[in-house]
Amino acid sequence: MQLDDRKYLILQAIIDDYITTAMPVGSRTISRKSGVGYSPATIRNEMSDLEELGYLAQPHTSAGRIPSNKAYRLYVDHLIKTVKLNPDERERIHEHLVDKSRRVEGVIRSAADVLSDATKYTSVIVAPKLGTLRIKHVQLVPVAEKTALMIIVTNAGIVKDAMIRVPEGLDADDLYSISRVLTQNLADKPLEAVRQAFAEMLRDAADHRRLLGEALQVIEQKLESEDQSDIIIGGSANLLGYPEYSDVNKARSFLAVLESKDTIRKVLSRNGGMEITIRIGPENQVPALNDCSIVTASYRVGDHSNGTLGIIGPTRMNYNRVISVLDFMGRALSDVLSEYK
């Protein structure tokens, strides 16, 4: 059996209705809808077909139908008609972003808030991976006897820092000049080149071998590892407003997932370029999120490095709106952050 136009129409109507009401939708409801000119009986026949094809499911006899994950997949692939955000909203979003743009992390945080606010779902933003950034400046600052704080500034204005041990007897001025050398040698180098540059430096400046060794180790670790603070979550309480989470246990396990940044990172794993990626239900690999959908987009900082922004919500999600918002937000974020470049 194939899907003809009428089946598409009816399926779409069912999904649209279910997205807003979260209640199984019956034939009469669809029949009454404008744009569908058939009687409930006809609709019922079609619904029966759609169920056989795996697009609909019935929670129990004598209940209406609800869309299956397969239906959502079809919906986002073919049936969706992307709407543009209205100008007011665009304006508002942009304002919120630029407003606090003193600092990259601040921007990202408020972006998460705006996202979850605009969609009423939970938003997640992953900061650009350090490895894809370039070093702009390295600075050692003495904080204690044999301890210094190493500060790494990248081309996106993102700052990373770590404590390192330094040999005894180095005063602030020494660290100052070492920083200078480090910066000169590492500036604008991508990750691959850092190790190379260090090798050269080690040859030239044998007297600070231990310090440099530790510094290299810390830089590499920082560049590669992604640490917790790189993930920002907004509106985690939002999902509790939806009936699918009125069961406290479901809600709790959902929130527990949000607290484990590792899982979140896994879920948001790369999606190329500017496009929108949609994972419906079990399509994302985390069992605890199997009745969630995850929509992600990406944003750019500078030319290469990019981060991910996404929305997590029930499979019954307003895909239309979420896609619009994410798309717009991705661009806006890229704009704002690339100013620093």
Next chain:
Amino acid sequence: MQLDDRKYLILQAIIDDYITTAMPVGSRTISRKSGVGYSPATIRNEMSDLEELGYLAQPHTSAGRIPSNKAYRLYVDHLIKTVKLNPDERERIHEHLVDKSRRVEGVIRSAADVLSDATKYTSVIVAPKLGTLRIKHVQLVPVAEKTALMIIVTNAGIVKDAMIRVPEGLDADDLYSISRVLTQNLADKPLEAVRQAFAEMLRDAADHRRLLGEALQVIEQKLESEDQSDIIIGGSANLLGYPEYSDVNKARSFLAVLESKDTIRKVLSRNGGMEITIRIGPENQVPALNDCSIVTASYRVGDHSNGTLGIIGPTRMNYNRVISVLDFMGRALSDVLSEYK
């Protein structure tokens, strides 16, 4: 009517029981308890008295009694017998803290996790207020044409940074030497002295008046304002495990409060020195948290500046354990963080 020893004993037994079960406790339950050698009937008479005195309440006739806020207050003030954490646990906590002690914010974050893990409630930690810290180092780093990143390192190893505009025509070396001057002039100065020092600098170096002006403004703002990232929350999902939050709406409003850092800050407002502060139910001023108790302690960094750590849970909270954990944690945190000094 006065509280005699037997009333104390019974009240304590009731609270102990209610804390663990969350169910109204009846006379028979108490009577069976070891240490209480009276029949249910006697207990009933005493309970009746305690109710009249406002220490107990009955959800409805023919239900057991539950402790009132007044009872909890009495409990924490007089009846509590602080227990020491067992050595294993102390050891474990310390390990977790020291383990990741490369960076102040990392320590604080893992402290929050340990806290909520050890208590099964929600934990909140406020980083030391910047105003109480001393500046250790100031560094300007060029990031774009007319933009620089100003990095402020404090004596606790806490790093703050902000974008500032710089006059055209300043290259990295210029910023370098300005940073040097800034550091020399501001190092080890507390907040009050910063403005004064700036005034002097402005007199000496008239040519960079605008840059210095902006820098001062940013520093002052950073020192005074407390920004969102200063508050770390752990185990926000923990509370959902308790029956008092099995109502999704309650849970949601609780989580909403956690997301508004301003409210949290208000709730955790200062409590002098090392002591433990307990606010039961309406004693904290936030209506949304009126059926929560909040227990806070503080930790020190260096000599003056201190931060707050706290636990938020249902009024029916295991005060004994929470107090022990907070007390130990406050000390441990002070130890770990003061190493940087």
Next chain:
DNA sequence: CGTTAGCACTCGTCAGTGTTGAGTGCTAAC
């Protein structure tokens, strides 16, 4: 032959009802 009206059937929801058991307050006896 596609569409629709009619009808019997299913099943979740809701209100009403009786039973059970935990717990109380009171009284009288120890």
Next chain:
DNA sequence: GTTAGCACTCAACACTGACGAGTGCTAACG
């Protein structure tokens, strides 16, 4: 002063029947 006994209260629970939303099937209609 303490306790046993008893009548009373009331939430929780299971059961019931009425109701209604919704379905599938069949027969009639254009």
